[in-house]
Amino acid sequence: MSTAQSMQNQELEYVEQTALVLLGMGEDAAAKVLRHFSRDETQRVTRAMAKLSGIKSEKAKNVIQKFFEDFRQHSGIRGASKDYLSNTLRKALGNDLAKGLLNDLYGDEIRNNMQRLQWVDSEILARFIANEHPQMQAIFLAYLPPESSSAVLKNLPQDYHDELLFRIARIQDIDHQVAGDLNELIERCIEQISVTQSAPLSGVKQVADIINRFDGDRASLMEMLRLHDEDVVNEIEQNMFDFMVLGRQSEDTMDRLVQQIPMELWAAALKGAEITLQQAIKRSMPQRMIKTLEDEMQVRGAIPRSRVESARQEIMQTVRELNEMNEIDLQLYQEPTVE
Structure with a gap:
């Protein structure tokens, strides 16, 4: 890459370059990439995506070209399937050594999947795992980020908080069969939430907040709203x-x-x-x-x-x-x- 191109790319921060590449991927591909980001990374990149504007086509081309150059240098053979990897490692290393390595690999995969659940309300997650075996609940909580895990625990029955925490404390590792069950549980959770969950929004509270911050004639605005529905205006006033x-x-x-x-x-x-x-x-x-x-x-x-x-x-x-x-x-x- 030329010096001029390098200087152009340096005008954008790394997070902005990432945002530019994601915008160029399209919605579906970008969504798949964002699943592997942490909560903080997702927030930083999506904010950059929202603010990105006025990028010249030449600069965008240079950023995307550099991305593919890096990709070619670092990408190798595509990842093997779980079954292929499991069978190959067992044949090469034996059951005991293969088990330890597979558990490490699956643990990383579980943690990546769990990142997707950190956006879900803790009460919803608690309801979803309430009927699972206590050991599966413990493993589920063990792989969640601590702040999310604590919030979910608070919404589970208090009389066996100590049992769940004791089970978590005793977890050293999990075998690939349990890892598979946990991944299946995560996928079912995500699927159910995507179908049933809607974004919570209180329209009355939103209107109250808008009027509180309105610089114009609030009294006239409230009187006009009162012509629509007296009860709604009373609710708005309660939220003001x-x-x-x-x-x-x-x-x-x-x-x-x-x-x-x-x-x-x-x-x-x-x-x-x-x-x-x-x-x-x-x-x-x-x-x-x-x-x-x-x-x-x-x-x-x-x-x-x-x-x-x-x-x-x-x-x-x-x-x-x-x-x-x-x-x-x-x-x-x-x-x-x-x-």
């Missing part, structure tokens, strides 16, 4: 109890909330919040309290996103309770007024 609505409350409401909600909750909840929202909340605080809040936020440093969300939910639960007791007048959107 979002932390960001605090940025458009009256001075009296915010004064009451500042008095009611502990400083440590504000310090956690305001991490990463928009500046305009932080300013709106601080306006109801005396200078001494603002200084305390800022010091508390600085001392805490970076905190987990889950802790931030938990603090915001706790604050909004207090907001909801005070609103229901008529101790505050919460405005989900600015209603029109008349003189």
